[in-house]
Amino acid sequence: xxxxxxxxxxSQDDRAEVTIHDVARLANVSxxxxxxxxxxxxxxxxxxxxxxxxxxxxxxxVPHSGARSLIKKETRxxxxxxxxxxxxxxxxxxxxxxxxxxxxxxxxxVTCTHGDMESAEAMLRTMHGKVDGLVIxxxxxxVHAGMARLLKRTxxxxxxxxxxxxxxxxxxxxxxxRGGALSMVRYLIGLGHARIAFIRGPxxxxxxxxxxxGYREAMAANPATRxxxxxxxxDFGEASGYRAACRLLKASPRPxxxxxANDDMGIGALAALKDQGLRVPEDISxxxxxxxxxxxxxxxxxxxxxxxxxxxxxRAAERLLTVIESGGSAQPRQQTLEVLLxxxxxxxxxxxxxxxx
Amino acid sequence: xxxxxxxxxxSQDDRAEVTIHDVARLANVSxxxxxxxxxxxxxxxxxxxxxxxxxxxxxxxVPHSGARSLIKKETRxxxxxxxxxxxxxxxxxxxxxxxxxxxxxxxxxVTCTHGDMESAEAMLRTMHGKVDGLVIxxxxxxVHAGMARLLKRTxxxxxxxxxxxxxxxxxxxxxxxRGGALSMVRYLIGLGHARIAFIRGPxxxxxxxxxxxGYREAMAANPATRxxxxxxxxDFGEASGYRAACRLLKASPRPxxxxxANDDMGIGALAALKDQGLRVPEDISxxxxxxxxxxxxxxxxxxxxxxxxxxxxxRAAERLLTVIESGGSAQPRQQTLEVLLxxxxxxxxxxxxxxxx
DNA sequence: AGAGGAAATGAAAACGTTTACAAGCGTGGG
DNA sequence: CCCACGCTTGTAAACGTTTTCATTTCCTCT
Numbered sequence: 110x111x112x113x114x115x116x117x118x119x120s121q122d123d124r125a126e127v128t129i130h131d132v133a134r135l136a137n138v139s140x141x142x143x144x145x146x147x148x149x150x151x152x153x154x155x156x157x158x159x160x161x162x163x164x165x166x167x168x169x170x171v172p173h174s175g176a177r178s179l180i181k182k183e184t185r186x187x188x189x190x191x192x193x194x195x196x197x198x199x200x201x202x203x204x205x206x207x208x209x210x211x212x213x214x215x216x217x218x219v220t221c222t223h224g225d226m227e228s229a230e231a232m233l234r235t236m237h238g239k240v241d242g243l244v245i246x247x248x249x250x251x252v253h254a255g256m257a258r259l260l261k262r263t264x265x266x267x268x269x270x271x272x273x274x275x276x277x278x279x280x281x282x283x284x285x286x287r288g289g290a291l292s293m294v295r296y297l298i299g300l301g302h303a304r305i306a307f308i309r310g311p312x313x314x315x316x317x318x319x320x321x322x323g324y325r326e327a328m329a330a331n332p333a334t335r336x337x338x339x340x341x342x343x344d345f346g347e348a349s350g351y352r353a354a355c356r357l358l359k360a361s362p363r364p365x366x367x368x369x370a371n372d373d374m375g376i377g378a379l380a381a382l383k384d385q386g387l388r389v390p391e392d393i394s395x396x397x398x399x400x401x402x403x404x405x406x407x408x409x410x411x412x413x414x415x416x417x418x419x420x421x422x423x424r425a426a427e428r429l430l431t432v433i434e435s436g437g438s439a440q441p442r443q444q445t446l447e448v449l450l451x452x453x454x455x456x457x458x459x460x461x462x463x464x465x466x
Numbered sequence: 467x468x469x470x471x472x473x474x475x476x477s478q479d480d481r482a483e484v485t486i487h488d489v490a491r492l493a494n495v496s497x498x499x500x501x502x503x504x505x506x507x508x509x510x511x512x513x514x515x516x517x518x519x520x521x522x523x524x525x526x527x528v529p530h531s532g533a534r535s536l537i538k539k540e541t542r543x544x545x546x547x548x549x550x551x552x553x554x555x556x557x558x559x560x561x562x563x564x565x566x567x568x569x570x571x572x573x574x575x576v577t578c579t580h581g582d583m584e585s586a587e588a589m590l591r592t593m594h595g596k597v598d599g600l601v602i603x604x605x606x607x608x609v610h611a612g613m614a615r616l617l618k619r620t621x622x623x624x625x626x627x628x629x630x631x632x633x634x635x636x637x638x639x640x641x642x643x644r645g646g647a648l649s650m651v652r653y654l655i656g657l658g659h660a661r662i663a664f665i666r667g668p669x670x671x672x673x674x675x676x677x678x679x680g681y682r683e684a685m686a687a688n689p690a691t692r693x694x695x696x697x698x699x700x701d702f703g704e705a706s707g708y709r710a711a712c713r714l715l716k717a718s719p720r721p722x723x724x725x726x727a728n729d730d731m732g733i734g735a736l737a738a739l740k741d742q743g744l745r746v747p748e749d750i751s752x753x754x755x756x757x758x759x760x761x762x763x764x765x766x767x768x769x770x771x772x773x774x775x776x777x778x779x780x781r782a783a784e785r786l787l788t789v790i791e792s793g794g795s796a797q798p799r800q801q802t803l804e805v806l807l808x809x810x811x812x813x814x815x816x817x818x819x820x821x822x823x
Numbered sequence: 824a825g826a827g828g829a830a831a832t833g834a835a836a837a838c839g840t841t842t843a844c845a846a847g848c849g850t851g852g853g
Numbered sequence: 854c855c856c857a858c859g860c861t862t863g864t865a866a867a868c869g870t871t872t873t874c875a876t877t878t879c880c881t882c883t
Contacts, residue, residue, distance in 0.1 A: 126539075126619070126839090128838090128839055129840065130839080138862075138863085139862070139863045139864075140840080140841095140863095141842080141862075141863060141864080141865095142861085142862060142863080144840070144841060145842095145861095145862090148841080150841080150842080151842090151861085151862090152860070152861070153861075153862085154860085154861060154862090157861085169615055169616070169619075171594045171595050172595065172839080172840070173536065173595055173838085173839050173840070174532070174595045174596050174840095175531070175532035175533070175534075175535035175536045175541065175840090176532070176536050176838070176839035176840040176841090176868085177532075177839080177840055177841075178532035178840090178868095179530065179532045179533050179536060179838095179840070179841095179867095179868045179870085180839090180840055180841050180842080180867075180868045180869095181840085181841070181868090182483075182868085186575070186596070193561075195557070195561070195759070197553065197554055197557070199557055200552070200553070200554070200556055200557035200560075203557075203560075204550075204552075204578070207576070207577055207578050208578075211577065211578075211585075211589070214592075216575050216592060216593065216596060217575065217577060218543070218573050218574065218575050218576075219560065219574055219575075219576050220564055220567075220568065220573065220574060221561070221564050221568075228568075235571075236573065237528045238530050238531045238532070239531050239543070239573060258526055259526070262483070262526075347759070347763050351763070376760065376763045377763055379763070379765070380762075380763040380764075380765060380767075383765045402552070402553075402704070403704065403733065403760065405737075406704050406733045406734055406736070406737040407737075407764070408736070408740045408765065410737075483869090485869055485870085486869065486870065487869080495833085496832065496833045497869090497870080497871095498832070498833060498871080498872080499831085499832060499833080501870070501871060501872085502831095502871095502872095505871080508830095508831080508832090508872095509830065509831070510831070510832085511830085511831060511832090514831080529869080529870070530868085530869050531870095532868090532869080532870090533838085533869035533870035533871090534869080534870055534871075535838095536837095536838045536839060536840085536868095536869080536870070536871095537837070537838045537870055537871050537872080538838090538870085538871070539838085
């Protein structure tokens with residue numbers, strides 16, 4: 110007889126898990142009735158219901174989500190696959206995700222891939238079965254084979270555009286990177302700048318590439334700037350922005366404006382410019398991209414492109430839940446969110462006749 | 467008939483979940499053997515094992531974690547309860563948590579309480595059963611009754627000191643807030659400052675309170691500073707730091723140094739000082755607390771107290787996993803992590819004879 | 824060569840839910 | 854007065870694993 114785990118155990122052992130059976134026993138009903146009260150799936154008489162509720166409360170019963178997911182085939186959890194956790198950008202995304210998830214009574218599982226596709230696939234494997242769907246902020250361009258197969262079973266929304274042939278097959282939500290970069294460069298040109306340098310993001314990052322594209326397109330479209338294209342490689346981190354700015358300053362003639370592909374690099378560049386004894390914006394203008402909350406507190410405050418970051422997370426979660434709840438019948442859709450140029454103190458017209466050193 | 471979404475689907479319908487039974491059938495073994503191969507729990511003959519592995523690979527089988535957790539009574543997931551997701555601080559903590567978790571093959575569930583204890587308890591309830599343990603970065607001082615009960619069943623590690631009578635009953639890992647504040651104030655006094663103002667953090671936040679305590683203690687310990695105590699209330703956000711600094715500047719005589727209880731408020735204060743036309747550090751020194759990565763890129767770089775933030779997360783995760791794996795037999799332990807004063811450009815001796823405005 | 828084990832495998836019972844199905848039980852219409 | 858029918862409730866079968874126990878297989882030692 111294995112039926113009675115604790116012989117003679119009285120009412121409530123605090124350590125042991127309390128199951129639906131304990132509740133049923135205490136309320137003098139069957140486990141089915143308890144389940145019905147919990148889920149509101151079938152009508153239950155008022156008196157019974159409150160007896161059950163009372164028992165649940167007094168025992169501190171919480172349903173075992175594993176058992177539930179086993180039969181309902183849903184975990185009520187969504188997963189987020191992020192490349193990394195540095196900077197303010199990712200916490201904003203998570204904030205958006207969490208907000209929507211909690212509203213819809215989902216939990217949020219997060220993990221970082223560290224930009225490594227090997228481990229991304231491993232994480233995907235771990236998450237599969239723990240989540241009903243995924244939000245993927247992939248830093249890589251390619252969705253490779255192993256991933257694609259896992260993704261057949263788990264709905265996913267990408268947070269930057271999926272490249273190439275697979276684009277049509279996945280949901281994605283991204284910001285208008287190209288458009289944002291275009292308008293920033295046009296704005297700088299409008300101020301009178303011609304020698305506008307660009308600090309690029311990681312080479313295999315879609316967002317970074319689209320911003321680069323926008324920069325190049327705007328520069329090429331104007332006779333005055335066409336021959337002034339000047340680029341330095343960065344990796345979206347502050348330190349790389351610092352170094353890139355130092356390299357750009359060695360050009361002769363020196364650029365009159367620097368446009369960093371994201372704010373973190375812009376912050377690094379700002380430090381570099383000041384360390385070199387340059388005044389911003391009088392001696393050189395500086396602009397970033399993303400408009401993370403902190404840049405308005407820099408001196409000078411950084412001109413940037415406002416990407417609705419936490420909104421990005423929120424929308425991704427919304428969309429994902431829609432797809433999940435549609436049971437996979439939803440057509441993949443690619444959304445692009447508008448961005449907004451926010452001019453601040455770090456940009457101004459170049460000193461007339463400034464010819465660099 | 468809604469049973470067959472794709473009529474005529476032959477062997478492998480990509481949508482349907484593949485279970486251990488499918489693998490067993492394909493490999494011509496029993497499900498028990500498959501399980502053994504998966505867990506390495508019992509010896510399995512080489513040939514059989516590889517046949518099973520092959521089947522798993524070809525079917526893309528991933529075990530259902532719900533079913534597993536049902537019987538093993540573990541979810542291999544840990545939860546993090548954060549007050550919010552603003553600023554760089556929390557993403558650093560998450561980074562530390564994630565790193566340890568992934569190494570030990572755990573997943574990480576995160577959620578924000580938004581400082582609201584009602585919802586904190588609700589989240590706790592949601593998480594209970596989805597996680598094996600919790601890391602709680604509670605902004606509130608009190609662990610109230612409902613929470614305490616949930617916490618009896620789920621191991622938890624607090625990321626700031628638990629206040630009062632309950633302290634001994636919970637694991638906690640915190641930084642030496644009081645010591646850090648003490649050494650910062652002593653450092654400023656050592657530079658020759660006397661009128662050192664303090665920007666306080668949220669009133670009900672343990673970390674903030676301990677930092678305040680350190681400030682007051684250091685100020686009181688010195689005859690020269692004893693009567694110069696000057697405080698303004700903030701909430702750890704940049705904007706509140708900006709406003710607090712503005713208020714402090716109205717004091718007469720004006721403080722020669724401002725010490726913000728965290729870096730975010732320090733960043734806001736820096737913007738305020740510059741907006742008021744003050745030079746930092748010549749006219750007024752400024753210091754922060756936490757040493758989030760970004761402050762070294764400010765101009766001037768912010769003097770701060772380096773708290774090992776991501777380490778905090780990592781250690782919390784380590785400790786939690788230890789507690790979990792000990793099966794609840796581990797004695798609660800309170801750890802305090804050392805901090806380090808990092809002097810940078812934002813602090814210097816006061817102008818001799820500076821008598822305020 | 825036969826027995827005695829060790830090694831490898833299979834059968835079946837759990838784990839805690841949800842839910843299809845059946846059953847109890849008043850009630851009202853024929 | 855009996856039957857059909859709602860409304861509520863209980864019974865039992867899933868769900869996909871792990872694990873105990875029993876069984877088979879195969880080797881090794883006398």
